[in-house]
Structures are given as C-alpha cells and as structure tokens.
Amino acid sequence: MQGDTTIIKSGWMKQRVGAALDDQLGLHRKRRPTESLIQAFLFFCGVVSVFTTLGIVFVLGREAMLFFIHPEVTLVEFLTSTKWQPAIGDFGIWPLVTATFMTSVIAVGVALPIGLAVAVYLSEYASPRARGILKPILEVLAGVPTVVYGYFALTFMTPLLRSIFGENVVEIYNTASAGLVIGILILPLVSSMSEDALSAVPRSLREAAYGLGATRLETALKVVVPAALSGITAAFIVAVSRAFGETMIVAIAAGAGPNFTLNPFKAAETMTGHIVRISGGDLSYDSLDYDSLFAIGLVLFLITLALNLLSQQIVRRFREVYE
Amino acid sequence: MSADIFNTRLDARKRAGMISHGLFMAATIVGIVALTALLYTVIVQSFGLVAVENRVDPATLAVNGVPLEELSKEQLIAILQANLSAGVIRRYESEQPFAERTRENVYALVLERVVQPRIVESWSLSDSLLRRAAIQAETAAKHPNAKLVFRSWLRPDFITKPQASVPDLAGVRTAILGSLWTILITLVVAFPIGVGAAIYLEEYARDTWLTRAIQTNITNLAGVPSIIYGMLGLAIFVRMLEPLTSGTLFGAADPTTANGRTILSAGLTLALLILPLLIINSQEAIRAVPRSLRQAAYGLGATQWQTIWHHVLPSALPGILTGNILAVSRAIGETAPLVVIGASTFIVIDPNGPFSKFTTLPIQIYQWTARPQPEFRHIAAAAIVVLLVMLLSLNAAAVLLRNRYTRRW
Known part of the structure; x- marks a missing residue:
C-alpha cells in the first residue's frame, strides 16, 4: 500500500490507481487475439518518441564526433577559442555562444518582469471579464509563427531602436532588436505558466492574509507569489530554454557572421542563426562545415535539455502541495 | 502611539497598492501593444x-x-514577334503553342516581356x-x-501566381501548395502515432520504469528546439533514407529533384516535431473521460479494445481533434527545421506529390524578408497576412470544435 500513496502524487498517476483497481478486479482480462496485435501497435506508437530521442542523440553525437576527430579541430579550441571562421580553420564556439546569451538575456530581461506582472494581474486583480478578453490575446501572441516575429524585428523594432539611439550606434542587424522581440515571443509562455502556478495557490491562503489586514499587493507579493515560486521558477527556466533555441528571429534580425562582442547594438550570429544560414546555403555532406553544424547542435541540445530537466526537477522538488 | 504609525503606514501601503495595480495593468497592456504593433507593421x-x-x-x-488593351490575340502575337528574339519566341512556343494560348495569356506575356x-x-x-x-x-x-x-500587394493574383524573381509578379501559389502537401504528410503520419501513443500511455501502460521513461521522454522532447529536429531530419530522412524519401525506391522519383530534399522528408520531420505536443494533448483529452464509462463497458462484457474504440475514443474525440489542430497550426508556421533539411529557394512549378521539391509559406516569407530590396518587404508582408489568415481560421475551427462538442462529465 505504501507504493500506492507515492503513486497518487501526480495527476497522471491518479489514473494509474484506477487502472490498477480494474486490474485487480480482472475487468479487462478477456482478450481476443487481434487485441494483442492492436496493443503491440499502440506500444510501438508509444516507443516512437523514445526512438526520436535516440535518433537525436545518435545523429548529433556521431556527426559531432566526426567533427572532433578531424585533424584541424581540437576540443580545447572548440571550447576556448573566440574565433569562428571555418574558412581558415578557426572553430571556437564562443562568438556564437555569447550572441546566444545576449539575445536570451535581453529576451528574459523583458519577458520575466512583464510576464510575472501579467500573471499577477490576471490571477489576482483582473475581473473574470477582463481575463476573458486578455488571455485569448496573449494566446494569439503565442500562436504567431516565429518567422513573422523575425519580420517584425527587422521592419519595426530595428528602425525603432535606430531612431532612439541613433543610426551610428545601432547597426541594421543587431542582437538587441532580436532579443527584445524574442522577449515578446516568450512573454505569453512566462505569463501563462506563472498564472497557472498562481491560480493553484488555494484561496484560503489569500483569505488568511486579508484577514490579517494585508492589502491586495501584500497578499500577492508576500503570500501568493512565494507559495507559487517553484512553478514560477520553472516557467522562467522553460522560457530561457525557449529563448536559447529560438531560430528565425535571430536568423532574420541578429545578423550573419559570427562576431565576438558584448555590444547589443552590433550584429552577431547565434548558434541557431549560424546553423540556419549555413545549412540554407549549398552545403556539401561530409564536409567539415557540415559536421561543425552538428557539434553546435549538440551544444544547443545539451544546454536546452539541461534547462528543461532542471525546470522539471524544481517543480518536483520544491512544489508546495496544499490539500 | 501605534495608531498614528499605523495610520501613516496605512496610507503608504495603500499608495503602494494603487501604484502597483497600475504597473501590473501596464504590463498587461504591453502584450496588447506588441500584438497591435505587429499587426500594424504587417x-x-x-x-x-x-x-x-x-x-x-x-x-x-x-x-x-487601337490601344494595347483592346488588340486581338493575333496583333498581340505580332507585337511579341516584333520585340522579342526568335529564340525566346520558340521557347514560349515549345512551352505551349501560341495557337493554343488564350488572348489573356498572350496579353500578359506582352506586358511582362515588352512593356515591362x-x-x-x-x-x-x-x-x-x-x-x-x-x-x-x-x-x-x-x-x-x-x-x-x-x-x-495582397490581391487575388498574389495568391494564384507562382513564385517569380520580380517582386511585382511573384505570388505564393507554389508556397501554399507546398505547405498543404507538407501538412498532409505530417498529419497522416503524426495523427495515428500520436493518438496511438496517447491511448497506450493512458489505457494500457502499467506504472513501470519503461512507462515513466516514455512519459518523461515525451515531456523533454516537447522542449527540444525545433532546429534540432531539422538536423535530425537532415541526417535521417534526407541522407540515410534517401532512396525512400526521394522516391527512387518506388521508381517515382521526380527527375528534377532526385535527392532526399522532398516534401516527404519535410512532412516526416514536422511529424516528429509535433508528435510530443500531439501526444500530450491527446492524453489530456483521453484522461478527461471518466473511469465509470469504461467500467460500464466492461460490465457489459466489452473487451478492453472494444471499450476504447466504441466508448473512450468517441467521447475524447473533440478534445483530441482540438489538440491536433493546435499542433498542426504550429507545424504550418514552422520554418527553421525546413530550412535546415533543405527547402528549395526558388520553385515555379506546383508540387505534385510527396517526392517533389518543396517550399512552404513561412520559408517564402523568410526568403523575401532576407532580401534587401524594399519591394520584397511588401510581398513578405502580404504573404504573412495569408499565413496568419490560414492559422487564424484553423484556430477558430479548434475553438468552435471545442465549444460545440466538448462534453462535461
């Protein structure tokens, strides 16, 4: 029975208990031969996703290994050099990583405070009617394809930045514009995940705070947000991972050509942007360029995977459970 | 003593509350402003x-x-012959003999080649x-x-004309057809596998380490950047399975393509991409069907599959379809993985099957946006409007479906 209590924890697992009960009662013992066939097919469907993961790991790992055993390349150079110029044999991933970091930091810098404020507003302040109007708008924002955001960055955000800071300061392609627009892109993600976390905090906690004379702001910031912190943190991490992997916006607006710089108004190419630009051209298979893309892809995959696992771990570890 | 302190602090607290209320609201308005700015730009x-x-x-x-617009077909052909070299005329003749062309077609040629x-x-x-x-x-x-x-820039011609090198004459017909073909393949592959996996996980799977591994794996796959799927598709579908995806295996290869960069590869890549999302959405729909329904079916002697096929699936179908539509609309807007697996940059011939070269609407938008000439900026905007209308109607369908058929238990 001890097993059962651990099972009940997550929503998905709750169903398992029902299924286990059916099992004990022998409710679906009766089976026809074709049914085993069907079940085998369904199992195969379930396993396809595992093969996808294995495929990703295999493909990225194999090509990246081919890249690293190439005489021109060393792992040390890959991880330490600040130059990425495949034409003359320089393969240091840092310029791509700094550009990725810059767009992501700008994006999260925009999306994090605004997204959290939106979530607090929707869950603590807004009337049901206002929520009914605002939430679909945010959902529309989340459903716009990223290539459209890229267009938006190039034709709206960049000219805006250039008119504010001066055309000499801001280049036509720059990471600031791309980062700001990625921020708009991940804003709905942050706000809706955070709002879910805030809404899961039971009413009784809020009422206790009001009963002690707290204002609405104090209740929201000192009671509700701390209680939902694990969910909010998870939302932030997922948003960071999304910003890291975002491709089209940076491919269109951030610039072509790796550039080791920390100036957000200069052009620089991110990891994803580089992959898209090189693979979009005439790329011959089994060349060093081709293999180098997979090495970058592997780094990108590992970073985003680590972030996603971290976010799941936080939810599992630090979630406050209220009955 | 404390009453005074309490009262002065009360004002400050109330003020803080008012200000923050305004700030929270302003943050929400940022989202609306962003959406408005985006639509305005387009x-x-x-x-x-x-x-x-x-x-x-x-x-x-x-x-x-007699002005040009009112000339007869023969007169128009005469103009063409007077202004174009014999070689060009012969090429048009071999494409489609002038005798068979309509007057409108010849008139369009005159405009395109002579008036320019x-x-x-x-x-x-x-x-x-x-x-x-x-x-x-x-x-x-x-x-x-x-x-x-x-x-x-957005006009009927734009939708019915194929891609062209001059922005003035370019259209999105090939791109739309490419998108539709790709999505068709994606759906045919992803729908059965996604729903199948969801049924397996919800109805059959016992709570073993394998089940848990599959579930965790699906959650993680949903967070993998789409460009990584593009690299997977490039290595597996385009290169490793080239005989299959180029169609040479079936003797159906398109002579102009004859490599793995086909609609089939694109569709399969997008299918893998939306599969996690599709499974998660379908699982939620199946989970919402109450257990009592299943037990009633078992009580009447139905087998497990009969229960699932005749009772669980019909009840969960609206939810599954809604989830599917949302996943498909994500696939329609996806660009990066398709660029990576090698979308064609310039196609004027309609794709005619899974083994054709492909381009899709988002890719067309990307390529036009990347051009420096301002005219391409305009047709990119027009193409975005077409794409958004497509997505909006899909999403509206999803919402309608949800409102119309969702049952409350």
Whole structure:
C-alpha cells in the first residue's frame, strides 16, 4: 500500500490507481487475439518518441564526433577559442555562444518582469471579464509563427531602436532588436505558466492574509507569489530554454557572421542563426562545415535539455502541495 | 502611539497598492501593444503607393489607334514577334503553342516581356497616406517617367501566381501548395502515432520504469528546439533514407529533384516535431473521460479494445481533434527545421506529390524578408497576412470544435 500513496502524487498517476483497481478486479482480462496485435501497435506508437530521442542523440553525437576527430579541430579550441571562421580553420564556439546569451538575456530581461506582472494581474486583480478578453490575446501572441516575429524585428523594432539611439550606434542587424522581440515571443509562455502556478495557490491562503489586514499587493507579493515560486521558477527556466533555441528571429534580425562582442547594438550570429544560414546555403555532406553544424547542435541540445530537466526537477522538488 | 504609525503606514501601503495595480495593468497592456504593433507593421507594408516605370510606353504599341488593351490575340502575337528574339519566341512556343494560348495569356506575356512595368520605388501605407504630397514631389524629381499608383500587394493574383524573381509578379501559389502537401504528410503520419501513443500511455501502460521513461521522454522532447529536429531530419530522412524519401525506391522519383530534399522528408520531420505536443494533448483529452464509462463497458462484457474504440475514443474525440489542430497550426508556421533539411529557394512549378521539391509559406516569407530590396518587404508582408489568415481560421475551427462538442462529465 505504501507504493500506492507515492503513486497518487501526480495527476497522471491518479489514473494509474484506477487502472490498477480494474486490474485487480480482472475487468479487462478477456482478450481476443487481434487485441494483442492492436496493443503491440499502440506500444510501438508509444516507443516512437523514445526512438526520436535516440535518433537525436545518435545523429548529433556521431556527426559531432566526426567533427572532433578531424585533424584541424581540437576540443580545447572548440571550447576556448573566440574565433569562428571555418574558412581558415578557426572553430571556437564562443562568438556564437555569447550572441546566444545576449539575445536570451535581453529576451528574459523583458519577458520575466512583464510576464510575472501579467500573471499577477490576471490571477489576482483582473475581473473574470477582463481575463476573458486578455488571455485569448496573449494566446494569439503565442500562436504567431516565429518567422513573422523575425519580420517584425527587422521592419519595426530595428528602425525603432535606430531612431532612439541613433543610426551610428545601432547597426541594421543587431542582437538587441532580436532579443527584445524574442522577449515578446516568450512573454505569453512566462505569463501563462506563472498564472497557472498562481491560480493553484488555494484561496484560503489569500483569505488568511486579508484577514490579517494585508492589502491586495501584500497578499500577492508576500503570500501568493512565494507559495507559487517553484512553478514560477520553472516557467522562467522553460522560457530561457525557449529563448536559447529560438531560430528565425535571430536568423532574420541578429545578423550573419559570427562576431565576438558584448555590444547589443552590433550584429552577431547565434548558434541557431549560424546553423540556419549555413545549412540554407549549398552545403556539401561530409564536409567539415557540415559536421561543425552538428557539434553546435549538440551544444544547443545539451544546454536546452539541461534547462528543461532542471525546470522539471524544481517543480518536483520544491512544489508546495496544499490539500 | 501605534495608531498614528499605523495610520501613516496605512496610507503608504495603500499608495503602494494603487501604484502597483497600475504597473501590473501596464504590463498587461504591453502584450496588447506588441500584438497591435505587429499587426500594424504587417498591414502597413501590405498596401501603399508605388512608382511604376514602363520600359516601353504602352501608348507606342497601339496599332492604328487601337490601344494595347483592346488588340486581338493575333496583333498581340505580332507585337511579341516584333520585340522579342526568335529564340525566346520558340521557347514560349515549345512551352505551349501560341495557337493554343488564350488572348489573356498572350496579353500578359506582352506586358511582362515588352512593356515591362517596373516598380522603381514603393512606400508603406502610413507614408502613402500621411506624406502623399512629399512622395509626389520626390517621384517627379527622381523618376520623371514613372507613374504613381496605389497598390495592394495582397490581391487575388498574389495568391494564384507562382513564385517569380520580380517582386511585382511573384505570388505564393507554389508556397501554399507546398505547405498543404507538407501538412498532409505530417498529419497522416503524426495523427495515428500520436493518438496511438496517447491511448497506450493512458489505457494500457502499467506504472513501470519503461512507462515513466516514455512519459518523461515525451515531456523533454516537447522542449527540444525545433532546429534540432531539422538536423535530425537532415541526417535521417534526407541522407540515410534517401532512396525512400526521394522516391527512387518506388521508381517515382521526380527527375528534377532526385535527392532526399522532398516534401516527404519535410512532412516526416514536422511529424516528429509535433508528435510530443500531439501526444500530450491527446492524453489530456483521453484522461478527461471518466473511469465509470469504461467500467460500464466492461460490465457489459466489452473487451478492453472494444471499450476504447466504441466508448473512450468517441467521447475524447473533440478534445483530441482540438489538440491536433493546435499542433498542426504550429507545424504550418514552422520554418527553421525546413530550412535546415533543405527547402528549395526558388520553385515555379506546383508540387505534385510527396517526392517533389518543396517550399512552404513561412520559408517564402523568410526568403523575401532576407532580401534587401524594399519591394520584397511588401510581398513578405502580404504573404504573412495569408499565413496568419490560414492559422487564424484553423484556430477558430479548434475553438468552435471545442465549444460545440466538448462534453462535461
């Protein structure tokens, strides 16, 4: 029975208990031969996703290994050099990583405070009617394809930045514009995940705070947000991972050509942007360029995977459970 | 003593509450402003004034005082023959004999090859409305022969015409067809596998380490950047399975393609991409069907599959379909993985099957956006409007379906 209590924890697992009960009662013992066939097919469907993961790991790992055993390349150079110029044999991933970091930091810098404020507003302040109007708008924002955001960055955000800071300061392609627009892109993600976390905090906690004379702001910031912190943190991490992997916006607006710089108004190419630009051209298979893309892809995959696992771990570890 | 302190602090606390309320609201408005700015940018670029310059003035092509628009087919052919080299005429003849062409077709040829209207400059809608006089003066000074006309870049021609190298004549027909073909393949592959996996996980799987591993794996796959799927597709579908995806295995290869960069590869890649999302959505729909329904079926002697097929699935179907539509609309807007697996940059022939070369609407938008000439900016905007309308109607369908058929238990 001890097993059962651990099972009940997550929503998905709750169903398992029902299924286990059916099992004990022998409710679906009766089976026809074709049914085993069907079940085998369904199992195969379930396993396809595992093969996808294995495929990703295999493909990225194999090509990246081919890249690293190439005489021109060393792992040390890959991880330490600040130059990425495949034409003359320089393969240091840092310029791509700094550009990725810059767009992501700008994006999260925009999306994090605004997204959290939106979530607090929707869950603590807004009337049901206002929520009914605002939430679909945010959902529309989340459903716009990223290539459209890229267009938006190039034709709206960049000219805006250039008119504010001066055309000499801001280049036509720059990471600031791309980062700001990625921020708009991940804003709905942050706000809706955070709002879910805030809404899961039971009413009784809020009422206790009001009963002690707290204002609405104090209740929201000192009671509700701390209680939902694990969910909010998870939302932030997922948003960071999304910003890291975002491709089209940076491919269109951030610039072509790796550039080791920390100036957000200069052009620089991110990891994803580089992959898209090189693979979009005439790329011959089994060349060093081709293999180098997979090495970058592997780094990108590992970073985003680590972030996603971290976010799941936080939810599992630090979630406050209220009955 | 404390009452005073309490009262002064109370005011401060209330003020803080008021200010923060305003700030929270302002944050929410940022989202709305962003959406408005986005739509505004796209709309403003889709319409506007253009300055058109003709290489040959149509008035000089008039025959015996009859203007160009009213000439007969034979007269138009004569104009073509007078102005084009014999080689070009022969090429058109071999494409489709002039005898079989309609008058409209020949007229379009005359416009395209002889008159050659060229857009020398273009303006956005906001400029066209607010700075009309300035634009007129500018055009008169810079392009004395040009005529200023108002142009909607988004027009029926734009949707029915294939891609072209001149922005003025380019359309999105091949791109739309490419998108539809790709999505068809994606759906055919992803729908059964996604729903199957969801049924397995919800109805059959016991709580073993394998089940848990599959579930965790699906959650993680949903967070993998789409470009990684593109690399997977490039290595597996385009290269490793080339005989299959290029169609040589079935003897159905498209002679112009004959490599793995086909609609089939694109569709399969997108299928893998949306599979996690699709499984998660379907699982939720199946989970919402109450257990009592299943037990009632078992009580009447139904087998497990009969229960699932006749009772669980029909009840969960609206939810599954809604989830599927949302996943598909994600696939329609996806660009990066398709660029990576090698979308064609320039296709004028309609794709005619899974083994054709492909381009899709988002890829077309990307390529046009990347061009420096401002005219491409306008057709990119028009293509975005087409894409958004497609997505919006899909999402509206999903919402309708959800509201209409969802059962409450």
